[in-house]
Amino acid sequence: MIFLTRRCIVCGKPAIINIKYAHAAFCSEHFKKYYERRILRTLKDTKFPGGKILVALSGGVDSVALLTALTEICDELKSEVEAVHMNLGIYQNNFSSESMRTSNEVAKMLNVKLHIIDLKQEIGYYIPEIISKNGRNACSICGLIRRYLLNKFAFEKGFDWLATGHNLDDVAAFYLKALASQDIESIIRGLDVLTPPYHEFKLVGRIRPQLYITKMENRAYVALKKAPIVEIACPLGKKAKLHKYVKAWNFLVNINPVSQLNFVKSINILRSKIVKSNINLKKCKICGYPTTTTDSICAFCRLINKLKDKAK
Amino acid sequence: MIFLTRRCIVCGKPAIINIKYAHAAFCSEHFKKYYERRILRTLKDTKFPGGKILVALSGGVDSVALLTALTEICDELKSEVEAVHMNLGIYQNNFSSESMRTSNEVAKMLNVKLHIIDLKQEIGYYIPEIISKNGRNACSICGLIRRYLLNKFAFEKGFDWLATGHNLDDVAAFYLKALASQDIESIIRGLDVLTPPYHEFKLVGRIRPQLYITKMENRAYVALKKAPIVEIACPLGKKAKLHKYVKAWNFLVNINPVSQLNFVKSINILRSKIVKSNINLKKCKICGYPTTTTDSICAFCRLINKLKDKAK
Numbered sequence: 001m002i003f004l005t006r007r008c009i010v011c012g013k014p015a016i017i018n019i020k021y022a023h024a025a026f027c028s029e030h031f032k033k034y035y036e037r038r039i040l041r042t043l044k045d046t047k048f049p050g051g052k053i054l055v056a057l058s059g060g061v062d063s064v065a066l067l068t069a070l071t072e073i074c075d076e077l078k079s080e081v082e083a084v085h086m087n088l089g090i091y092q093n094n095f096s097s098e099s100m101r102t103s104n105e106v107a108k109m110l111n112v113k114l115h116i117i118d119l120k121q122e123i124g125y126y127i128p129e130i131i132s133k134n135g136r137n138a139c140s141i142c143g144l145i146r147r148y149l150l151n152k153f154a155f156e157k158g159f160d161w162l163a164t165g166h167n168l169d170d171v172a173a174f175y176l177k178a179l180a181s182q183d184i185e186s187i188i189r190g191l192d193v194l195t196p197p198y199h200e201f202k203l204v205g206r207i208r209p210q211l212y213i214t215k216m217e218n219r220a221y222v223a224l225k226k227a228p229i230v231e232i233a234c235p236l237g238k239k240a241k242l243h244k245y246v247k248a249w250n251f252l253v254n255i256n257p258v259s260q261l262n263f264v265k266s267i268n269i270l271r272s273k274i275v276k277s278n279i280n281l282k283k284c285k286i287c288g289y290p291t292t293t294t295d296s297i298c299a300f301c302r303l304i305n306k307l308k309d310k311a312k
Numbered sequence: 313m314i315f316l317t318r319r320c321i322v323c324g325k326p327a328i329i330n331i332k333y334a335h336a337a338f339c340s341e342h343f344k345k346y347y348e349r350r351i352l353r354t355l356k357d358t359k360f361p362g363g364k365i366l367v368a369l370s371g372g373v374d375s376v377a378l379l380t381a382l383t384e385i386c387d388e389l390k391s392e393v394e395a396v397h398m399n400l401g402i403y404q405n406n407f408s409s410e411s412m413r414t415s416n417e418v419a420k421m422l423n424v425k426l427h428i429i430d431l432k433q434e435i436g437y438y439i440p441e442i443i444s445k446n447g448r449n450a451c452s453i454c455g456l457i458r459r460y461l462l463n464k465f466a467f468e469k470g471f472d473w474l475a476t477g478h479n480l481d482d483v484a485a486f487y488l489k490a491l492a493s494q495d496i497e498s499i500i501r502g503l504d505v506l507t508p509p510y511h512e513f514k515l516v517g518r519i520r521p522q523l524y525i526t527k528m529e530n531r532a533y534v535a536l537k538k539a540p541i542v543e544i545a546c547p548l549g550k551k552a553k554l555h556k557y558v559k560a561w562n563f564l565v566n567i568n569p570v571s572q573l574n575f576v577k578s579i580n581i582l583r584s585k586i587v588k589s590n591i592n593l594k595k596c597k598i599c600g601y602p603t604t605t606t607d608s609i610c611a612f613c614r615l616i617n618k619l620k621d622k623a624k
Contacts, residue, residue, distance in 0.1 A: 178578070179574065179575045179578040179579065180564065180568055180570075180571035180572075180574050180575050180578075181571075181574055182574040182577055182578050182581075183578075184578060184581050184582065187578065187582065188582075188585075244567045244568065245567075247567070248560070248563060248564050248567065251560060251563050252492065252560050255556045255557075255559070255560060256492055256556065258492075259492035259493075260492075262491065262492050262493055262494040263491045263492050265494055266490070266491040266492075266494050266495075266496060266499065267491065269494075269496050270496065270499065270500075270582055270586065273500075273586045274582065274585045274586055
């Protein structure tokens with residue numbers, strides 16, 4: 001956020017933020033309004049029907065901005081909003097303790113009900129133990145566990161939607177990396193603003209309202225709303241590979257500020273034109289949640305079984 | 313082309329070229345073989361059936377490399393190869409005269425029959441006159457005229473295929489620009505290694521055998537084959553917009569050498585999954601060549617009519 005000589009396009013007061021790709025500058029008050037309207041419009045463009053929303057709150061800037069904005073616009077969305085924080089037990093650098101403390105503070109400030117999932121209570125282990133028992137990449141295991149447990153929790157508690165804080169920078173880097181690696185499956189699976197629920201398979205709907213909003217805007221919004229955030233990066237995270245593509249986007253956005261937004265929208269339009277081959281969803285023999293594996297045991301149950309075997 | 317301490321992966325002699333994205337280095341002899349094999353394999357992968365090929369020869373590095381390689385492998389392709397050069401009449405910087413001279417030299421060296429299309433003879437004007445009479449962008453008008461006349465010439469002379477020298481750098485920049493501008497139509501239309509003929513609509517087949525080969529490789533190949541090329545850039549060309557994306561690719565290829573090839577292949581795979589909406593081809597009322605315009609007058613005939621009107 002840089003103080004500029006530009007003026008707010010709404011009221012003419014000195015602007016505190018310049019959104020280059022939108023050719024717009026705003027004062028503090030009108031930026032907050034603009035941000036919330038964009039979240040609202042992004043969801044309304046998908047014909048979001050409203051319902052009970054559970055926000056996955058990590059305590060980081062994106063999810064804090066998301067929860068804050070959704071509480072402001074929930075009436076217009078015909079929605080109720082609650083949040084869930086997952087304790088992953090990563091105590092190095094105080095990562096998990098600070099994330100939990102911040103999430104509690106945010107929920108209290110916003111007067112939002114906060115649910116806690118404690119990973120050890122849920123499956124017997126925290127992330128560092130799982131990683132040490134299992135050779136796989138930390139981020140991929142952690143992602144698998146979070147996706148599974150967040151959906152399960154939301155489904156069992158009767159939520160209609162799980163909301164996550166994917167931002168434009170992340171998604172643009174994800175798609176560019178996938179294209180540059182010929183990872184066609186990831187592109188086709190992709191990331192949409194709204195993925196409808198599939199009750200028969202115990203899948204709640206997914207919303208990603210910040211898909212077309214940059215991290216810089218999320219940062220500005222939480223700062224102006226005076227919401228606390230945790231600034232500690234996950235000590236297990238190795239974002240090196242995606243990081244290269246984030247740098248590539250810095251280069252491209254410098255050339256053409258709107259290129260990143262257009263790029264993600266273009267990919268999503270192309271994806272929508274691809275007749276999705278019928279994904280053969282089956283119910284996992286063990287837990288009943290969906291899977292596509294040939295032996296009908298989902299990746300989560302397979303991981304749990306492996307951990308149990310190693311504990312013997 | 314830099315002399316390296318690396319060794320040729322085929323014979324172990326000192327390498328003269330390092331193809332980073334293929335993790336391969338070659339001596340002069342084996343690079344030439346490698347280059348020709350890649351052109352051959354690229355075409356064979358599309359099930360190219362052979363036939364009479366007309367190469368559009370500008371005299372620049374890409375088309376000279378293409379003609380040179382195709383004459384080496386034409387027996388294996390079950391093909392006959394001839395070339396056509398179009399005199400555009402752009403005499404600033406000796407552009408058209410040098411292009412013509414070089415094209416003649418190349419054809420003579422390769423013992424290939426060279427056809428000449430003289431634009432003034434064909435339609436009454438050279439490019440500079442057309443541009444001065446017509447407000448549109450020089451490259452877009454010139455492209456329209458060349459596409460039309462090259463297809464017409466190939467069709468009337470009984471060629472099965474028109475071959476053009478699109479290289480990987482150009483196509484990668486074209487796709488990145490289209491994605492970054494939400495130009496979905498250009499992406500879907502796209503550029504394939506092979507576009508089949510459509511005889512009913514007087515369209516010859518199109519082949520772009522260098523679609524997955526970089527300009528650097530084309531340069532190395534013509535240098536090693538001692539083929540003359542014209543090094544003068546078209547004085548009317550304003551490649552500024554695409555140039556930005558060429559620079560972006562320089563950045564990305566530095567991060568990941570194979571990213572450019574993967575990117576173009578990914579886009580072409582995605583395109584192949586999009587059920588192409590039936591393009592309503594119609595025959596132009598004036599010339600009988602295909603068009604999609606509502607009044608059934610093709611863009612070429614519309615341009616010619618405009619030029620005639622202005623001449624009155």
